[in-house]
Amino acid sequence: MTTRTLGMNPRTLRTFSEASPVVAGYFTVSFVFGLMAVSAGYPLWLPVAMCLFVYAGASQFAALALMTAGASLPTIVLTTFLINARHMLMSVYMSRALRPLGLTRLERWLYAAELTDESFAFHSSKLQNGGPVDIRDLIGFNLFCHSAWVLGALLGALSSAYTAHLIQYKLDYALTAMMLYVLVSLCDSKIKLLSAAAAVLCMGLLNLLVESAFNVFIATFTGCGVGLWLKKRT
Numbered sequence: 001m002t003t004r005t006l007g008m009n010p011r012t013l014r015t016f017s018e019a020s021p022v023v024a025g026y027f028t029v030s031f032v033f034g035l036m037a038v039s040a041g042y043p044l045w046l047p048v049a050m051c052l053f054v055y056a057g058a059s060q061f062a063a064l065a066l067m068t069a070g071a072s073l074p075t076i077v078l079t080t081f082l083i084n085a086r087h088m089l090m091s092v093y094m095s096r097a098l099r100p101l102g103l104t105r106l107e108r109w110l111y112a113a114e115l116t117d118e119s120f121a122f123h124s125s126k127l128q129n130g131g132p133v134d135i136r137d138l139i140g141f142n143l144f145c146h147s148a149w150v151l152g153a154l155l156g157a158l159s160s161a162y163t164a165h166l167i168q169y170k171l172d173y174a175l176t177a178m179m180l181y182v183l184v185s186l187c188d189s190k191i192k193l194l195s196a197a198a199a200v201l202c203m204g205l206l207n208l209l210v211e212s213a214f215n216v217f218i219a220t221f222t223g224c225g226v227g228l229w230l231k232k233r234t
Helices: 010-039 045-053 057-068 073-083 086-097 105-113 117-128 135-163 174-186 190-209 214-233
Strands: none
Touching: 010 045, 010 057, 010 117, 010 135, 045 057, 045 135, 057 073, 073 214, 086 105, 086 117, 086 214, 105 135, 117 135, 190 214
């Protein structure tokens, strides 16, 4: 059976095929997020809205934990900002890398709004390899991933709402598991592995001294600094 028979554009099918590993991972993690949010007593629409408008895995889990603990709004906002601070670095890099494509302002906004750790890793690698790149494929890749993120949250929330009387969910491990998955998937070279190790070591030492939301920000810049230093040396 051909893609034409299925009513699928070959280009769209290729983009989906490239995005499918991330799509599967996002669906699974957001499904857990939906379960956790409704299990914590929040309405079904909340996890779906967060996945649609926030679209930031670690920040969403952290915000959910802080909301459940009764943290103040400034604390939640500052924590999520610090966790997502790495996106500023990724955005600067991708802005320069995509400049030869001559993107319109709308295309830049659409791509920036959907940029995640995994899409950054895949697209930056693709650009470095010098293969043909089209902004429509990049945006399509991101949209497939975001759709899976929202759909997973919806189904997770529905599952929790309609099976809460049958199953007691224990999902405290979810954030740690997700971040370990992201870390391992990105460490595909010696430089990236050493950069990640530097960030983890820095975070551990900072937490031994004082627990603070700023530790994530400092550890992120430490890891990036080590990566840049190692890249210049090689």
